[in-house]
Amino acid sequence: MSIQVWTWILVGITFTLYIGIAIWTRAGSTKEFYVAGGGVSPLANGLATAADWMSAASFISMAGLISFNGYDGSVYLMGWTGGYVLLALLLAPYLRKFGKFTVPDFIGDRYYSNVARSVAVFCALLVSFTYVAGQMRGVGLVFSRFLEVDINTGVIIGMIIVLFYAVLGGMKGITYTQVAQYCVLIFAFMVPAIFISIQMTGNPIPQLGFGGADENGVYLLDKLDGLHRELGFEEYTSGSKSTLDVFLITGALMFGTAGLPHVIVRFFTVKKVADARKSAGWALLLIAILYTTAPAISVFSRTNLIETVSNKEYEKMPEWFGNWEKTGLIQFEDKNNDGLVQYLADAKKNELIVDKDIMVLANPEIAGLPNWVIALVAAGALAAALSTAAGLLLVISASVSHDLIKKMINPNITEKGELIAARLSAVVAVCVAGYFGINPPDFVAATVALAFGLAAASFFPAIILGIFDKRMNKEGAILGMIIGILLMLFYMLKFKFDWFGGGTKEDWWFGVSPEGFGTVAMAINFIISIIVSRFTVAPPKEVQEIVENIRIPSGAGEAHNH
Amino acid sequence: MNKLKEKKYWKKNLKYLTILLSIWFFVSFVFGILLVDQLNNLRMGGFKLGFWFAQQGSIYVFVILIFVYIKLMNKLDKEFGFNEK
Numbered sequence: 001m002s003i004q005v006w007t008w009i010l011v012g013i014t015f016t017l018y019i020g021i022a023i024w025t026r027a028g029s030t031k032e033f034y035v036a037g038g039g040v041s042p043l044a045n046g047l048a049t050a051a052d053w054m055s056a057a058s059f060i061s062m063a064g065l066i067s068f069n070g071y072d073g074s075v076y077l078m079g080w081t082g083g084y085v086l087l088a089l090l091l092a093p094y095l096r097k098f099g100k101f102t103v104p105d106f107i108g109d110r111y112y113s114n115v116a117r118s119v120a121v122f123c124a125l126l127v128s129f130t131y132v133a134g135q136m137r138g139v140g141l142v143f144s145r146f147l148e149v150d151i152n153t154g155v156i157i158g159m160i161i162v163l164f165y166a167v168l169g170g171m172k173g174i175t176y177t178q179v180a181q182y183c184v185l186i187f188a189f190m191v192p193a194i195f196i197s198i199q200m201t202g203n204p205i206p207q208l209g210f211g212g213a214d215e216n217g218v219y220l221l222d223k224l225d226g227l228h229r230e231l232g233f234e235e236y237t238s239g240s241k242s243t244l245d246v247f248l249i250t251g252a253l254m255f256g257t258a259g260l261p262h263v264i265v266r267f268f269t270v271k272k273v274a275d276a277r278k279s280a281g282w283a284l285l286l287i288a289i290l291y292t293t294a295p296a297i298s299v300f301s302r303t304n305l306i307e308t309v310s311n312k313e314y315e316k317m318p319e320w321f322g323n324w325e326k327t328g329l330i331q332f333e334d335k336n337n338d339g340l341v342q343y344l345a346d347a348k349k350n351e352l353i354v355d356k357d358i359m360v361l362a363n364p365e366i367a368g369l370p371n372w373v374i375a376l377v378a379a380g381a382l383a384a385a386l387s388t389a390a391g392l393l394l395v396i397s398a399s400v401s402h403d404l405i406k407k408m409i410n411p412n413i414t415e416k417g418e419l420i421a422a423r424l425s426a427v428v429a430v431c432v433a434g435y436f437g438i439n440p441p442d443f444v445a446a447t448v449a450l451a452f453g454l455a456a457a458s459f460f461p462a463i464i465l466g467i468f469d470k471r472m473n474k475e476g477a478i479l480g481m482i483i484g485i486l487l488m489l490f491y492m493l494k495f496k497f498d499w500f501g502g503g504t505k506e507d508w509w510f511g512v513s514p515e516g517f518g519t520v521a522m523a524i525n526f527i528i529s530i531i532v533s534r535f536t537v538a539p540p541k542e543v544q545e546i547v548e549n550i551r552i553p554s555g556a557g558e559a560h561n562h
Numbered sequence: 563m564n565k566l567k568e569k570k571y572w573k574k575n576l577k578y579l580t581i582l583l584s585i586w587f588f589v590s591f592v593f594g595i596l597l598v599d600q601l602n603n604l605r606m607g608g609f610k611l612g613f614w615f616a617q618q619g620s621i622y623v624f625v626i627l628i629f630v631y632i633k634l635m636n637k638l639d640k641e642f643g644f645n646e647k
Contacts, residue, residue, distance in 0.1 A: 066617075071598075074616035078590045081621045085586045088628045089579055093635075207618065211608035219608035237602070237613045247595050254590075272646045274636060281628040288621050295617040551572050553635075554644040 006375035007146045014184050014379050015161060018386070021180060022165030022173045030418050033170030034101040034398050040175055040269040046282025048178035049266045051185065051383070052391035053080075053283070054290060055131075056138025057448060059185060059384035064359030067298035067305075070228075071239035074295075075249045079452075081284060081291050082250070083257025088280035091258055092267040094467045096276035097550040101268060102395070103261040103459065104403040110466040111474040112543055114408055119481050121403045123458040124261045126485075127451045128392045128399075129432070131262075134448045135389040136437025139382060145327055145361065146378040155437040158386060163430045166390045166397075167423050171269060174390045181383040186289060188380020192364040192373050193293050196300045199367060210296035220299060227306050232345035236302070245516050252518030256452025259459035262391040265398070273553035301363045308366060309341045309352060317341070320365035329355035389433065397426035450492050453518025457484035461525040469530070470547045476533030484525030491517045571642045578634050582627050590620040 027033040040048070058080070066073030098106055104124060108117030136155050143154025165173045193206040201212030201220060213219045225235045234240045241249075257263065266283075267276045308318065314332060324330040331353040332341060344350045361381065364374045401422035406413055413421070458481050465472040465480075493499040495507070495514045505513075512520060538544075593601060594616035601612030609618075639645035 071613060071616065074594060074613075077617055078594055078620050081624050082586065082590050085583070085624050085627055089582060089631055210618070211606070211614070213608060221608055221610070221613075237610050238599075243595060243598075247591060250590065250595065274632075274639065274646065277628075277632050277635060281625075281632050284628055285625050288625050292618055292621050548568065551575075552568055552644055553639055554646055 001371060003371045003374050004147065006372045007378045010372075010375045010379040011147070011382060014180075014383060017180055018161065018165060018177045021177045022169045025173045025176045026168045027170035027172045027419075030402075030415055030422065031101075032172045033419055033422050034268075034394075034402060035265070036170075036172040036175045036269045038269060039271055040279075042270055042275045042278035043282055044175065044179055045266060045270050045275070045279035046286055047182045048175045048269075049263065049279065049283035050286035051178035051182035051387040052174075052266060053263060053287060053388070054182075054185065054384050055388035056135050056381065056385035058290065058294075059189065059381050060138055060141070060360050061357050063294040063297040063301070063363075064356035066295050067302045067359050068356045069239070070234065070236035072241045072246065073298065074239075075246055075253060077291055077295060079250045079253025080257060081288060083254040084280060084284040084287070086254060086258040087263065087267075088277060088284070090464055090467070091264065092276045092280045093273045093553060094550045095264060095463070096267050096270065097273050097553060098546070099268070101265075101402055102398050103264050103463075104399060105407070106466065107459075107462055107477075108403070108407065110543065110546065111462075111477045112540060113474040113478065116462075116474055116478050116481075117403060117407060119478060120459070120462075121399050123454065123481070123485055124395060124399050124403075127260065127455050128262060128395045129436075130451045130454075131448055132389055132392040132396070132429075132433045133436035133440065135385045135392070136433050137440050138385040139389075140437055141357070142361070142378050142381045142385070145324075146375070152438045155434055158382075158389070158437070159430050159434040162386055162390050162393065163427065166393050166430070167426045170422065171265075171394055174387075174394055175269060177390070178387045181387040182286065184383040185380040185387075186286070188376045188383070189290055189360075190293065191376060192367070192369055193297050193300075195369050195373065196304075196363065196367045197296065200300055200303070206293045206296035206300075210299055220303065224299060224303050224306075227303065227310075231306070231310065231343060234345075236299070242511055244511060245513050248512055248516030248519040252453045252456050252516055252522070255456035255460045255522055256454075256518055259455035259463065260452075261399075261455075261459070262388075262395045264463075265395060266391075297360065297363060301359050301366065304363075304366050305354065305359075306343065310343045311340050313339055314341055315339065318366075318368075320362055323365075324358055324362055329358045393426055393429045393433065396429040397422050400425035400429075449515055450488075450496070450518075453488050453492065453515065453521065454485060456518040457488040457521035457525055460522055461529055465526070465529055467547065467550060469533075470544050471533060471538055472529065473533045473536055473539045475536040476529040476531075479532050480525040480529030483528055484521050487524060488518060488521040491521070567642060571638065571644065574638055575635070578631065578638075582631055585623065586627055589615060589623040594620050 031037055062076055104117050104120035107120035136158060139158035140151040140154040143149050144151040165177050194204050197206040197209035198204050201209035203209040203212045221237055225237055228236050270276050270279055333351055335351050341352055342349060343352045364377055401418055405421050406418050462477045462481050492514045495503050598612035602610040604611040606614055
């Protein structure tokens with residue numbers, strides 16, 4: 001059977017499964033809609049968190065990014081896993097004890113102020129929208145390459161599916177579909193990795209094959225370093241970014257991870273504090289399976305790619321080469337007219353451009369794996385994109401219906417009215433996300449990485465200080481959040497989008513890249529919050545009692561609506 | 563009495579956090595980034611050690627850290643009677 005037939009079959013089966021689960025678990029109350037009723041088991045929550053977390057970027061782009069950046073790619077690996085240690089130790093248990101529905105809920109109550117709540121809603125919407133547009137684009141990309149439908153039709157099919165289960169099921173529907181999606185995506189990621197690891201090193205475990213040797217006894221990493229030297233690239237195992245920048249980018253990704261609202265809300269869905277800790281453990285374990293495999297795939301595919309194309313005749317390129325050339329994601333130009341593909345670091349002589357987003361998708365084809373494996377990767381990529389999109393849409397809809405309408409505009413709204421509002425805002429959010437998926441502003445990719453900087457610069461300090469510093473008051477937290485996010489926005493607009501006079505790499509402050517600046521903005525947020533709070537009045541007694549209360553795990557009860 | 567117990571519990575919690583987060587910092591920021599060149603002179607099979615910490619080792623340690631934390635806190639909760647059924 002052809003790849004296309006296999007893909008239709010596998011995508012069809014998985015989509016039917018997701019819809020079936022959504023009908024079976026639809027939400028009947030706001031509590032079910034926002035936090036799945038608060039009775040999710042730690043393992044199920046861990047699975048759902050892992051699927052929620054691993055987006056189209058993790059599944060499709062990350063291994064490719066590492067493949068092209070070598071050691072520099074480590075920032076994603078450490079950053080996107082290390083954040084979970086912070087989540088588990090510094091946030092999840094206390095926020096679960098606090099027991100409300102959303103992150104702006106915590107900020108608003110802890111800092112006894114609707115200004116703080118509004119700032120938090122603004123940050124949550126900004127972070128979530130930039131993130132979700134990239135997911136819809138990923139869905140479109142997979143559809144267009146593997147099912148040969150138009151990329152826009154792909155986005156619309158994806159929208160309908162997400163709309164169906166997010167609007168119907170709310171958090172409850174999403175949680176159980178995400179459990180299924182985790183299983184699909186991890187299976188789809190591991191099968192080709194295991195096949196290729198056996199092919200290249202004889203070891204079925206990719207994490208070990210990564211450090212393994214080929215049939216001549218040459219270690220794979222040494223071989224790749226050698227190939228890189230030959231072609232003029234930086235050695236794979238040593239990077240070209242400055243140590244300071246690697247340090248700060250890793251930090252921004254870690255602190256940003258711990259500040260992302262769609263990840264934090266997942267910990268509101270379990271029964272008790274001990275379960276919140278446990279599900280963070282499960283989540284990271286399940287995420288680590290993919291994150292320790294990805295760098296192995298990067299090395300396998302990088303070596304495979306170079307050996308397949310470098311100095312080989314263009315006419316004799318395998319079939320996948322032509323397939324991807326058609327999509328424009330592989331480009332070849334025979335500059336010296338010798339009929340051979342020269343793949344070199346020197347831009348003047350290099351004849352081949354490979355888009356880094358295709359490495360995971362093309363990898364099984366490059367390695368010559370059977371058609372069903374290639375189709376499986378497509379189904380896995382869709383699972384990754386859809387699960388993250390759904391989680392983000394829920395944050396957006398809860399921010400509007402709960403934080404804006406219920407808490408600020410119309411506190412007398414009925415339970416039924418709020419549920420309708422939640423569903424309507426989910427519909428609007430899907431349409432907006434779909435619009436950006438079809439008409440991607442060219443800054444989507446850049447902004448997704450920067451969403452972490454924004455989350456680190458705004459939420460992370462406010463939440464941490466809210467738990468660990470009893471003296472922190474609204475003046476300090478609000479000022480810290482506003483200055484943190486504005487500073488980050490300014491730096492990113494200036495150096496990424498050429499606003500405020502723009503600037504190049506040479507103009508970066510102390511050589512800090514916009515991606516790494518999140519750590520700096522976060523530190524400034526912390527400092528401002530602490531100084532301002534010490535010169536203004538202490539928070540009221542009730543608030544100090546809330547802080548004492550969330551530090552003790554017992555008596556959490558279920559997440560409640562007052 | 564109760565306040566005192568809560569204070570003691572919190573202090574112990576902070577102590578665990580300090581220890582675990584120092585390890586978190588060392589395996590990633592120190593071994594994987596600051597000392598990566600020095601550690602790369604050492605080898606572990608096919609890996610240069612610094613590179614291994616950055617792309618594999620740190621992640622394994624992160625997972626272990628969370629499970630150790632779960633164990634420690636469950637014990638602490640029980641000790642202070644703050645655990646829930």
